[in-house]
Amino acid sequence: MQVTRDTFNDVMVPNYNPAAMVPVRGEGSRVWDQDGREYIDFAGGIAVNVLGHCHPKLVSALHEQSNKIWHLSNIFTNEPALRLATKLSSATFADKVYFANSGAEANEAALKLARRFALDNFGENKNEIIAFKQGFHGRTFFTVTVGGQAAYSDGFGPKPGGVVHAEYGNLEMLASLMSEKTCAVMMEPMQGEGGIIVPDEDFVSGVRALCDKHQALLVFDEVQSGMGRTGALFEYMNIGVVPDILTSAKSLGGGFPIGAMLTTNKIAASLVPGSHGSTYGGNPLACAVAEAAFDIINSQEIFEGVRKKESLFRQKLEEINSKYHVFSEIRGKGMLLGAALSPEYQGRARDFMLAANQQDLMCLIAGANVVRFAPSLIIPDEDIVEGLARFERGIATLLSK
Incomplete structure (x- = not known):
């Protein structure tokens, strides 16, 4: 059966607007479309393909397990789940792990657990969840309400109650909102979809202190920042602030759907x-x-390789910017970076992404004003250099129009 990009318009719900090309094969940091055209992948499946495409050890693990047992449900446990949970808990603050299918489901579990823990230990009046504007925690109705972006949560009727939003980085505002009613504060230790925002470490430690003061749980959403992406297994390890609950997904499965909640x-x-x-x-x-x-x-x-590759990315992006002056700053850590557009290019991040795609580079946006890069942690240096050369050609073409 032959399918094309036009088939999408015929049979798929129109909540996405995918690129004109259809990828069919990937290897490492390279992807090929239906016409055999090759692309360098700086998108990483939105920070998912942490080891690139078709890493031999992941392919081997999938093949081996596929010949054993595929599905059981939670009426039974299984050896891979027990081994993975043991490794996650041994490497982190956590004692226990809950597995789900996605970041949204992991966050849904974290929010429900926070409410249930407060009910069990403090009573039904301690049920308020505080999160941050421009945050993103998933697309279930609960998680999209907790995420602080109205564009994603409006238009679906009455929202779940007991959710309040503070400004990310504004500790004074958070302090004014917290009370004995607060059961949890949920935050990304580095905002992803909100623009690749790295907070001041004093802010994060201040959030921890406020949670302790009000006997509220601190929930870190590390769906995007976790699993080595910022040069540590999880970003909380870079900051030195330990949460009560942590969620992981995206890079956790290297491309296979899985989510986890740790506590x-x-x-x-x-x-x-x-x-x-x-x-x-x-x-x-x-x-x-x-x-x-x-x-x-x-x-x-x-981890050391990630930090070195970040330096190379930043060096090349600064060289590009010295010629074209299109970025106000380069944000982020490790292999989760954002090129924030200068004032004169505000709202045009998608134009930059599409221009890059036309030059055979796959990248992302994080809001309307930030071009986002989330490639494999092991992307070869030569692919970084070549990919950013393609990005520069896209910028030159875009600005010449």
Whole structure:
């Protein structure tokens, strides 16, 4: 059966507007479309393909597990899930792990757990969740309400209550909103969709102190910033602020859908049997691939490599900007970087992304004013250099129009 980009318009719900080309094959940091045209991938499936496309060890793990057992449901446990949970808890602050299928589901679980823990320990009046404007936590109705972007949550009727938003980085505003009613503060330790915003570390430690003061849980959404992407296994390790609950997805599975919520024994006790669940969560196939990805990522060699590749990215982006003066700053950490557009190019991030795509480079946006790069952690240096040369050609073409 022959399908093309036009087939999308015929059969798919129009909530996406995908690129004109249709990728069919990937290897490492390179992708080929239906016409055999080759692209360098700086998008990484939106910070998912943490080891590139078709990494041999991930392919091997998937093949091996596919010949054993695919699905069981949570009526039974399975060896890959138990091994992955053990490794995640051993490498982090956490004692317990809950598996889901996505970042949104992991965040849904975290929010429900925070409410349930508060109910169990403080009573029904402690139910308020505070999050941050321009945050992003998923597309379920609960998570999209907690995420602080009205463009994603408006238009679907009455929203879940008990959710308040503060300005990211404004500790004084957060302090004014918190009270004995606050059961949790949810935040990205580095905002992704909101524009690749790296907070002041004093702000993050201040949020931790306010949560302690008000006996509220601190929930870190590390769906985008986690699994080595910022030069540590999780960004909280760079900051030195430990959350009560942490969520992971995207890079966790190296391209295979999986999400996880991590927490302590004390907090986990509130999710008793029957209180929450997922048919596919902890799927043996997903956990086997994620375990293989974890084994590769969780190494100082990878983390050091990420920091070196960040320096190369920044150097080349600054060289581009010295010629074209299109960026006000380069934001982010590791292999999660954002080129914030100068005032005269505000609102045109998508134009820059499309111009790059026309020069055979895949990249992203983070809002209307930031071009986002989230490539493989092990992308070869020569692909970074060549990819940014293509990006520069896209900028030159765009500005010449």
